[in-house]
Amino acid sequence: MPDARQIALTWKMHEILRSEGFDIFGIAPASPHHEDSQHLSEWISAGKNGAMKFIERNLDKRGDITSLIEGAKSVIVAGLRYYSDDPSAGKDNYFVCRYARVRDYHQVMEEKLDRVQKIIKKEVPGAACRVFCDSGPVTEKAWAVRAGLGWRGRHSMIINKDIGSFFFLGEIVTSAEFLYENASSRDRCGECRLCIDACPTGAICDNRTIDARRCISYLTVEYEGDLPEEFRGKTEKIIFGCDRCQEVCPFNRKAVHYTDKELVPEFPVTSLTRKDWLAMTPEDFKKMFKSSAIKRTGFKIIKRNIDFVNFKSSEKR
Numbered sequence: 001m002p003d004a005r006q007i008a009l010t011w012k013m014h015e016i017l018r019s020e021g022f023d024i025f026g027i028a029p030a031s032p033h034h035e036d037s038q039h040l041s042e043w044i045s046a047g048k049n050g051a052m053k054f055i056e057r058n059l060d061k062r063g064d065i066t067s068l069i070e071g072a073k074s075v076i077v078a079g080l081r082y083y084s085d086d087p088s089a090g091k092d093n094y095f096v097c098r099y100a101r102v103r104d105y106h107q108v109m110e111e112k113l114d115r116v117q118k119i120i121k122k123e124v125p126g127a128a129c130r131v132f133c134d135s136g137p138v139t140e141k142a143w144a145v146r147a148g149l150g151w152r153g154r155h156s157m158i159i160n161k162d163i164g165s166f167f168f169l170g171e172i173v174t175s176a177e178f179l180y181e182n183a184s185s186r187d188r189c190g191e192c193r194l195c196i197d198a199c200p201t202g203a204i205c206d207n208r209t210i211d212a213r214r215c216i217s218y219l220t221v222e223y224e225g226d227l228p229e230e231f232r233g234k235t236e237k238i239i240f241g242c243d244r245c246q247e248v249c250p251f252n253r254k255a256v257h258y259t260d261k262e263l264v265p266e267f268p269v270t271s272l273t274r275k276d277w278l279a280m281t282p283e284d285f286k287k288m289f290k291s292s293a294i295k296r297t298g299f300k301i302i303k304r305n306i307d308f309v310n311f312k313s314s315e316k317r
């Protein structure tokens with residue numbers, strides 16, 4: 001039976017998460033889930049992580065979140081909408097995906113979650129907390145499902161029935177105890193296969209995972225080698241990321257522009273024309289993207305992506 005203190009702390013937490021601007025959140029009890037590392041290990045064995053070797057490290061920890069902090073009892077998972085409808089690819093422009101049109105989400109999410117964890121520590125003296133956002137050996141999507149934020153769509157992203165899939169995920173693993181809701185979000189993909197049919201490079205596998213080696217998002221952001229020739233002409237006007245599978249998802253039809261002010265970028269990447277990109281120097285790049293996730297990929301890779309785009313055959317976006 002939860003005690004009154006746990007109930008009060010849970011309500012307080014909801015209030016704080018809401019005031020930080022998180023659109024969705026949930027709290028799940030921390031416990032080992034070895035199936036997470038098992039699934040990852042199968043994906044890695046099939047080579048589908050491409051050159052992302054960091055995923056191969058700490059597989060045991062990925063299956064046991066309680067190993068990340070001493071006395072871990074809870075996993076708080078929070079989601080922040082980032083959808084925007086400003087076109088980044090007009091007739092004469094390149095496409096940059098939506099998550100890169102806002103301030104670097106690692107920074108924004110970590111700042112918000114850091115403020116939340118400070119409050120937990122104040123409310124529960126001696127509590128241990130650790131913040132994650134696309135960092136550390138945390139199986140974020142699996143925990144988002146456990147905390148009731150949504151289900152894993154065929155395109156492998158988490159979908160929330162009310163806000164769709166354009167949201168960032170972040171977690172706090174803590175030794176504080178809360179009231180755990182009986183979180184469940186049923187799979188609503190049904191017979192739909194729109195994302196699979198829309199993927200330009202056939203990267204979506206039948207088991208709700210992505211073959212990174214075929215995914216334009218991975219190839220244009222993470223991959224450092226030459227882009228595979230088999231995809232020439234298929235990357236449309238994309239020079240960073242790819243939102244295609246999310247754009248066609250019926251659950252994103254209701255997606256609305258983000259409202260969190262901390263996401264507003266210092267520099268709107270969508271204002272850049274094709275000419276601007278072609279004339280850009282490494283110094284311009286550094287200055288323009290100093291608070292953007294694009295800077296992590298680097299100027300050289302962006303230039304490689306620009307060279308790969310076949311403008312004449314890329315009418316779609």
Ligand code: SF4
Binds near residue numbers: 218
């Ligand atoms: S991000 Fe693009 S390339 Fe990757 S799975 Fe989705 S549609 Fe395919």
Ligand code: SF4
Binds near residue numbers: 250
């Ligand atoms: S497009 Fe259809 S199959 Fe793909 S994630 Fe959305 S609902 Fe599921």
